[in-house]
Amino acid sequence: xxxxxxxxxxxxxxxxxxxxxxxxxxxxxxxxxxxxxxxxxxxxxxxxxxxxxxxxxxxxxxxxxxxxxxxxxxxxxxxxxxxxxxxxxxxxxxxxxxxxxxxxxxxxxxxxxxxxxxxxxxxxxxxxxxxxxxxxxxxxxxxxxxxxxxxxxxxxxxxxxxxxxxxxxxxxxxxxxxxxxxxxxxxxxxxxxxxxxxxxxxxxxxxxx
Numbered sequence: 267x268x269x270x271x272x273x274x275x276x277x278x279x280x281x282x283x284x285x286x287x288x289x290x291x292x293x294x295x296x297x298x299x300x301x302x303x304x305x306x307x308x309x310x311x312x313x314x315x316x317x318x319x320x321x322x323x324x325x326x327x328x329x330x331x332x333x334x335x336x337x338x339x340x341x342x343x344x345x346x347x348x349x350x351x352x353x354x355x356x357x358x359x360x361x362x363x364x365x366x367x368x369x370x371x372x373x374x375x376x377x378x379x380x381x382x383x384x385x386x387x388x389x390x391x392x393x394x395x396x397x398x399x400x401x402x403x404x405x406x407x408x409x410x411x412x413x414x415x416x417x418x419x420x421x422x423x424x425x426x427x428x429x430x431x432x433x434x435x436x437x438x439x440x441x442x443x444x445x446x447x448x449x450x451x452x453x454x455x456x457x458x459x460x461x462x463x464x465x466x467x468x469x470x471x472x473x474x475x
Contacts, residue, residue: 270362270439272422273310280306309442312362315467317434322474324366324454325434326464327410328446330355335460338449343375344399345407347449349456351471353464354445361439363412364467366448368433369402371425393445396421398437406474409449412440434467 269277280303287296318325334352355361375397394414401407412421423438431437440446450456454472458464464471 268312268314269307270310270312272439272441273306276306277303277310309357309361310439311360312436313360315364315434315465317432317467318470320475323433323470324408324448324450324472325364326353326458326466326469326471327366327448328353328355328363328464328466329360330446330464332458332460332462332464333445335456335458343373343397344409344449345451347407347409347451349450349454351448351450351456351458352445353447355440357442360466361441361444362436362466363410363438363440363446365400365431365433365435365437366410366471367400367402367406367408368431369400369408371398371427371429371431372401372407373397373399374423374425374427375399376421376423394421396423396438398423398425406451408451409447411447411449412438413445413447414440 280299284296284299284303287299330353332351333354334350336350337348338350377397378394396412398410399407400410412423414421420441422440425431425437448471450472453474456472457470
């Protein structure tokens with residue numbers, strides 16, 4: 267199983283503490299630490315995905331459950347993007363973020379904030395977040411926002427302004443429970459509904475055809 271590189275320091279530390287606990291005879295502590303090591307490893311799993319092919323498709327940027335589909339006032343920093351789809355990632359979901367469309371990163375913008383429960387509507391406005399403006403290969407603007415939750419305390423973004431990425435390509439992750447919002451331009455036809463479970467890079471979020 268592929269593991270996100272950001273997880274190795276935590277996994278190795280927990281594994282070393284597990285071995286140490288057993289060596290000094292702390293069996294109960296060793297079992298607990300061993301289970302913790304397995305849980306951390308599972309959290310940082312990074313499975314391969316079958317990225318859909320075809321023109322005009324938008325894929326989910328994260329695994330999880332669609333908690334909100336809202337018509338919002340267009341954020342001028344993203345362009346004309348009046349539809350926001352919010353995906354809540356529980357601690358049990360894969361936490362790798364993937365690009366919804368092929369295109370170029372036009373801007374990366376980090377903003378500190380609160381750590382409200384990521385499934386709440388106000389989390390989109392008030393929580394710590396990292397926003398990407400993406401211009402697809404047809405010149406359309408999108409917004410992808412990584413949002414921290416109650417447990418999340420670190421947002422990882424591996425891309426910078428000017429980078430070009432393929433649809434479904436990995437660009438970061440959020441540690442331990444979070445939310446990912448996608449701002450869609452006019453003319454996009456939604457293919458998901460509120461409450462639906464989605465897979466990052468694989469589930470079709472919307473299309474232009």
